[in-house]
Amino acid sequence: MATIKDVANLAGVAVSTASYALNNSPRVSQETKEKVLAAAKQLNYQPNGIARDLKLSKTNTIGLILSDLSGPFYSELIKGVQDITIANGYDLIAISSLGGKNSTAVKFLKEKRADGIIILAHNIDNNLIISAAREDMPIVLLDRPLKAKYVLNIQVDNEGGAYKAVEHLIALGHRKIVYLSGPNNSYDNLKRFEGYKKALITHNISFSKRWLYQGNFTKEGGYHAAKLMLLQDDLPDAIFAANDEMAIGVIEAFKEAGLKIGEDVALVGFDDIQLAKYVNPSLTTVKQPMKEIGVLAAQQIFQALNGNFSTDYILLETELIIRDSCGSSRKI
Known part of the structure; x- marks a missing residue:
């Protein structure tokens, strides 16, 4: 640079x-x-922040870059990060990456306005992350593996979690299983899709593109995808939504059509957001340890700032939470 x-x-x-x-x-x-x-x-x-090239002192600030600050998925993550930053006497700034290359998050990274940054935003470019990371501003990446100096990696076992979800649906007797996809450029979505296909292959079920729908990780996207499914002559047996927000959109669309999730169609989500247990029917989903991820990410930042850079790739386990949205077993 x-x-x-x-x-x-x-x-x-x-x-x-x-x-x-x-x-x-x-x-x-x-x-x-x-x-x-x-x-x-x-x-x-690119000037380096408010103090430009003359930056000699710390900002006592940690940055958290997220794809969308408004989503319910992020609340536990933010709380986990905040607990550790406060304990260390640091401020936390959460920034949205909406807008891609023109976003405030990109400017924040280029200008190095924090002592460390945690990123969960699939639209932040790898090359920018590599160029921004340095000894006095380490970066923890939560949504993809990236081997680079001063970049630390923490991920969830998305593939394994998706495999558990789809295997559960198959065990209940379902064969026509939709994959409701997030953004195509999301590494998390890619790994969940791989887990979905792996479960089908294990149980000798052919994958068909007709069971692939796009929902873009939003409630609105899930709702519109479900509307498209309802227009088809042949409904699926079950739906695996790659996040809970899309799954909640599916519940809403099927209710409007007079169909019952858990009886007419089984449904599994991913994330276990707080709303998942309160929707009707309550949502079977794959739980991510979001607060633990936030705590761990912040701890890694402070360890790195103290000169202890971890080279370990940390992969956290998921848990299948079974509720009411899958109903009972079907006879095969």
């Missing part, structure tokens, strides 16, 4: 002059400003 010294060298000026020009100071001429700005653009120079 280019530094202000590189910009100064390319523009043929002193570092102090380059700094004045980049900060639009009246101390330098317009001609010099244009020359420095052209050099900065050519080198794709």
Whole structure:
């Protein structure tokens, strides 16, 4: 990554002059400003935060970058991170990655405005993460494996959790099982899809693309996908939704159509958000240890800031929580 010294060298000026020009100071001429700005653009120079290149002190802040701050999935994760940051006398800033390359999260990463960052956002580019991570700003990545210096990896066993969910549906006698997918660029979604297919293969059930629907990890996406299923002549026996929010959308759509989840169609979600046990019927789902993940991620940040960088790839187990949305067994 280019530094202000590189910009100064390319523009043929002193570092102090380059700094004045980049900060639009009246101390330098317009001609010099244009020359420095052209050099900065050519080198794709990004200033390093509020203190720019002069950042010498810690911010006492940990950043948490999430795909969407509004989703119920994140509350336990945030609480886990917050418990550890408060205990260490740090502030926590949660930032949304909505908007991709133009998001506040991307700017936050480029400008290195925290002492450590935790990321659960599939639309943050790997190259940006690699370039942003450094000794005084380690990054914990929760949604994909990435081997890079100063990047720590904690993931949930998405494939194993999905396998448990689909095997449960198969054990109940279901064969026509929909996979309700999250975003195609989500590593978590990819691993859950692999677990789904692996369970089918284990039980000699052929995978058919007709049982693949897109829900984009949102309640609205699950609702619209269920509406599409209801338009087909042949309903599935069961639905495995790759997260609980989509599953709740499915429940709503089937209720509107006069069909009963747990009787007409079985349904399993993934995450075990707080709402899962309160919907009607209560949702069978794969539980992620979200608070534990948050606690562990924050602990890894503070260990790294103290010079103890873990190179271990941490994979956390999931648990199948059986409730009412799958009903009783069918005769095969």
